Amino acid sequence: METRELRYFVAVAEELHFGRAARRLGIAQPPLSRAIGQLERRLGATLLERTSRGVTLTDAGAVLLREGRAALDAVAAAERRTRRAARTATGQPALVLTTKAGASNELLAKLLDAHAAEPGAVAVEVLLCGPGEQERLLRDGRADVALLHRPFDSTAGLDAEELSTEGQVVVLPAGHPLTGRPHVRLAEVTALPDLPLPRWPGADGRYPDGPGPQVRDHTQLLQLIALGRACAVLPESCRAHLRDDHATVPVLDAPRVTTVIAWPPHSRSRAVADLVRAAMGL
Structure with a gap:
């Protein structure tokens, strides 16, 4: 299969409409239809069911959509990492570290200081992102290393080393009745009628349904909490x-959060190895 064919197929499979897919790709519809037909003949499988009412994926098409996305992501990641490696020789930043904005700030500062003190340390560009985005940035090649937080971020298919583990607290507006308690449970937090939990956007940018306010970053979240419009369960280091x-109360049954430093398993970068070594020495 060619990369072009995969791009064409993924566009049609996501749009489920040849006309919209053609506009998205910037090509005419007839050559798009011919390319998909050629791909089906090459694979010996029907990928799309075409009827007068629309287009649907077959079981084989669903498999190719999943695998095709992964393959295209891998190609894009390879291109980005190659370009970044080429820039190293010109003295531009040789390493991109991504982390969730507002999380692990103290750990990040210690890591950058420890790494910078090492002989021959390369420049590190820090890429701050929203919740859950750092994993995607690492996997698609826009970052070389990431600080991830299990169980919220997946390290499947990545190399990783654990750096710290901590409990979680509920962050409340100061003076809230719960702030006088030594601890609470998750069920009590989710049942608060006046302080709903926030809703973060998913990987597709859409917000899940629910009563809580829509938030995009921790600055916005903390302001809403201070105004008495929301609460949040966060790692205790947020204090x-x-x-x-703001006030915090430990949440007894909230899952413990493990911060890890993660990188692609095929990485042979000396700069990545040096940064990981610095992190392990903290």
Whole structure:
């Protein structure tokens, strides 16, 4: 299969409409239809069911959509990492580290200082992102290393080393009745009628249904909590960055959060190895 054919198929499979897919790809519809037909003949499988009512994926098509996305992501990642490696010789930043904005700030600062103190350390560009985005940035090649947080981020298929593990707390507006408690349970937090949990966007940018406010970053979240519009369950290290108008209570049955440093398993970068070594020495 050619990369072009995979791009064409993924566009049709996601749009489930040849006309929309053709506009998305910037080509005419007839050559798109011919390319999909040629791909089906080459694979000996029907990928799309075409009827007067629309287009649907077959079982084989669903498999190729999943595998095709992964293959295209791998090609894009290879291109980005190759370009970044080529820039190293010109003295531009040789390493991109991504992490969730507002998370692991103290750990990140210690890591960057420890790495910079090492002889021959390369420049590190820090790419801050929203919740859950750092895993995608690492997998698609826009970052070389990431700070991930299990169980919320997956490290499947990545190399990783654990750096720290901590419990979680509920962040409340100062003066809320629960702040007088030594601890709470998740069921009590989710049942708060006046302080709903926030809704973060998914990988597709869409927000899940629910009563909580839509948030995109921790600054927005903390402001909503201070105004008495929301609460949030966060790793206990967040306490170091809260203001006087916030309060925290430990959540007994919340899953413990493990911060890990992760990188692609096929990486042979000396710079990545040096950064990981610095992280392990903290």
